[in-house]
Amino acid sequence: MNYITLNNGVKMPQLGYGVYQVSQEECERCVLDALQVGYRSIDTAQAYFNEEQVGTAIEKSRVDRKDIFLTTKVWVEHYGYKEAKASVLESLRKLRTDYLDLCLLHQPFADYYGAWHALEELYEVGKIRAIGVSNFYPDRLVDLCSFARIKPMVNQIEVHPLHQQGKAKEWMEKYGVQMEAWAPFGEGRSQMFTNPVLAEIGAKYGKTVAQVILRWHLQRGVVVIPKSTHRERMQENLEVFDFTLSSEDMERIAALDTKTSAFFAHDDPAMVEWFAQMVEQRKTNHVAAKEKKNW
Ligand SMILES: NC(=O)c1ccc[n+]([C@@H]2O[C@H](COP(=O)([O-])OP(=O)(O)OC[C@H]3O[C@@H](n4cnc5c(N)ncnc54)[C@H](OP(=O)(O)O)[C@@H]3O)[C@@H](O)[C@H]2O)c1
Numbered sequence: 001m002n003y004i005t006l007n008n009g010v011k012m013p014q015l016g017y018g019v020y021q022v023s024q025e026e027c028e029r030c031v032l033d034a035l036q037v038g039y040r041s042i043d044t045a046q047a048y049f050n051e052e053q054v055g056t057a058i059e060k061s062r063v064d065r066k067d068i069f070l071t072t073k074v075w076v077e078h079y080g081y082k083e084a085k086a087s088v089l090e091s092l093r094k095l096r097t098d099y100l101d102l103c104l105l106h107q108p109f110a111d112y113y114g115a116w117h118a119l120e121e122l123y124e125v126g127k128i129r130a131i132g133v134s135n136f137y138p139d140r141l142v143d144l145c146s147f148a149r150i151k152p153m154v155n156q157i158e159v160h161p162l163h164q165q166g167k168a169k170e171w172m173e174k175y176g177v178q179m180e181a182w183a184p185f186g187e188g189r190s191q192m193f194t195n196p197v198l199a200e201i202g203a204k205y206g207k208t209v210a211q212v213i214l215r216w217h218l219q220r221g222v223v224v225i226p227k228s229t230h231r232e233r234m235q236e237n238l239e240v241f242d243f244t245l246s247s248e249d250m251e252r253i254a255a256l257d258t259k260t261s262a263f264f265a266h267d268d269p270a271m272v273e274w275f276a277q278m279v280e281q282r283k284t285n286h287v288a289a290k291e292k293k294n295w
Contacts, residue, residue, distance in 0.1 A: 001013050001014070001015065001038075001040065001241070002014040002015070002218060002241065004178055004221070004223055006130050006153040006154065006178055007151065007153050007176040007177070007178070008130060008153055010101070010129050010130045010153070012041065012069055012101070012102065012130070012154075012178070012223060013039075013040050013041040013069050013223075014218055014222075014223050014224070015039075015041070015214065015218070015223075015224050015225075015226075015237075015238065015240070016039060016040075016041025016042060016043055016069065016071075016223070016224070016225040017031070017034040017039040017041065017042055017043065017225060017226070017227070017234065018042075018043040018044075018182070018225035018226065018227040019031065019042065019043065019044050019048060019050055019054060019227065020043075020045070020048055020182075020227060021048075021227070022048070022050060022227065022229060023050075024049065024050050024052075024053055026229055027050040027053035027054060027057070028053040028054075028056050028057045028060070029057075030057075030229050031053070031054050031057035031058065031061075032057045032060060032061055033231040033234055034234050035057065035058070035061040035063050035068070036061070037231065037234050037235045037238060038238055039234070039238065040063070040067055040068055040069060041068070041069040041070075041071070041101075041225070042054060042058070042068065042069070042070055042071065043071045043156075043225040044070075044071065044072050044073075044095075045072055045073035045075065045104075045106055046072065046073060046074060046075040046078065046087060046091055046106070047073070047075040047106060051072060051091055051094035051095050052094045052095075054070075054095060055094055055095040055096035055097065056096070058070070058095070058096070058097070059096050065097060068101075069101040069102070070095065070097065070100055070101050070102070071100070071101060071102040071103070071104065071225075072088075072091045072095065072100060072103055072104075073103070073104040073105070073106040073134055073156075074087055074088060074091075074103065074104070074105050074106060074115055074119070075087070075106050075107075076106065076107050076109055076110050076275070076279050077279055077282055077283060077286075078115070079105075079109075079110045079111045079112055079114060079115040080110075080111045080114040080115060081111075081114040081115070081117050081118050082114075082118075083115075084105075084114065084115035084118035084119065085118035085121070085122065088100070088103060088118065088119070088122055088127070088128070091103075092127070098127075099126065099127055099128065099129065100127065100128045100129070101128075101129045101130060102128070102129065102130045102131070102132060102153075102154060103119055103122070103128045103130075103131055103132075104131075104132045104133055104134045104154065104156055105119070105132075105133045105134065105136075106134050106135070107134065107135050107266070107275065108133065108135055108136045108137070108140040108266060109272060109275055109276070109279075110279070112133075112144075113144075113147075113148075116131075116144065116148055119131040120148070120149055120150045123150065130153040130154065131150065131152060131153060132152040132153050132154030132155060132156070132177070132178075132180075133152045133154070133155050133156075134155065134156040134157065134182070135156070135157055135158075135266045136152075136155050136157070137157075137168065137266055137267050138167065138168055138171040139267070141155055141168075141171060141172065141175065141177065142171060142175065145175040145177070151175060151176065151177065152177050153177065153178060154177065154178045154179075154180050154223070155168075155172055155177050155178070155179060155180065156180040156181075156182050156225075157179070157180075157181070157182065158181070158182055158183050158186075158261055158262070158263060159179065159181035159182070159183075159184065159217070159222060160181065160183055160184055160185060160186035160192070160213065160262070161186070161192070161195070161198065161213060161216065161253050161256045161257070162186055162189075162190055162192070162256060162257065162258045162260070162262060163186070163257070163258065163259065163260060163261055163262060164254065164257040164259070165179070166257070166259075169220075169222075178223060179221070179222050179223070180222065180223040180224075180225065181217055181222050181223065181224050181225070182225065183262070183263070184213060184214060184217055184224040184225070184226050185210060185213055185226060186262045187262070189262045190262060192209070192213070193209050193210065194209070195209060195256070197252055197253070197255075197256060198212050198213060198253070198256075201245065201249045201252065201253070204249075205243045205245075207240075207243060208236060210226070210233070210236060210237055211236065211237070211239060211240050212245070212249075212253075214226060214237060214240045215240045215243065215244075215245055216245060216249075216250065216253050218240060218241075219244070219245055219250060
């Protein structure tokens with residue numbers, strides 16, 4: 001396993017396992033499988049609703065907690081200083097741990113400064129070893145780096161061969177923020193797993209398209225957290241440290257960049273409206289559920 005040293009000296013595995021869209025029913029088994037095949041970094045989030053299953057799996061795995069790099073993310077509904085702080089303490093309870101290795105602000109909306117102050121404080125008292133953000137486009141990232149007391153250590157954004165985020169990477173490097181790729185395979189959209197260029201490169205090394213993609217991320221210095229619910233794919237995605245893509249291969253992959261998100265752009269005002277509506281809707285549902293409970 002390769003390790004990346006963050007700007008505060010904390011070492012983070014460059015390859016981890018992500019549990020977005022892993023159901024509560026499957027999550028415990030998946031994380032146990034991932035730990036058994038050798039992953040030592042797990043990426044979850046409050047918004048994935050599977051922190052409890054991640055915590056149970058870690059406990060059951062009997063892998064020493066200090067050997068696992070555990071990440072969660074604070075959801076927008078919990079932004080603001082007080083709410084964010086309380087939500088991280090709740091995440092610790094669900095994850096059955098007394099510290100996080102990395103805690104990210106999931107989205108660059110609403111009162112992220114208040115939430116950031118909570119993370120800074122929890123970092124300073126040792127509840128979190130590293131703090132960062134997610135989906136912060138360069139403008140928001142530079143804003144936070146310029147005005148916050150503690151600069152983020154990581155920014156987790158969409159990165160894959162069809163959306164390589166070269167400009168965002170340059171800004172992160174300027175501010176010493178580690179780039180972490182979410183959807184490192186673009187979730188397989190646009191026929192990623194049968195892309196002819198990636199398949200041809202893989203054939204040269206006896207590697208699959210998934211392995212070529214992960215190797216490309218690693219050689220760019222990016223942290224990756226691929227998701228799979230299949231144990232054999234988890235294993236396959238780990239076997240990427242025994243070959244090196246040539247500079248010609250790297251250039252061919254660089255040429256696949258469409259510079260367009262396969263999902264959505266966080267700087268699109270319509271997208272921000274959609275997020276705001278979703279947060280409002282969730283709040284309404286939450287209040288309704290609470291009232292029902294009190295009847
Ligand atoms: N911060 C954010 O806003 C954000 C957003 C999205 C994701 N994330 C994080 O990033 C992690 C990864 O992103 P993601 O889950 O969206 O997408 P991804 O890792 O790019 O792709 C996952 C998809 O690829 C398939 N797959 C995995 N390995 C494969 C292999 N070797 N061969 C063929 N297919 C394979 C999986 O199928 P099976 O499961 O059926 O194997 C699944 O459909 C998430 O789990 C989450 O932790 C963060």
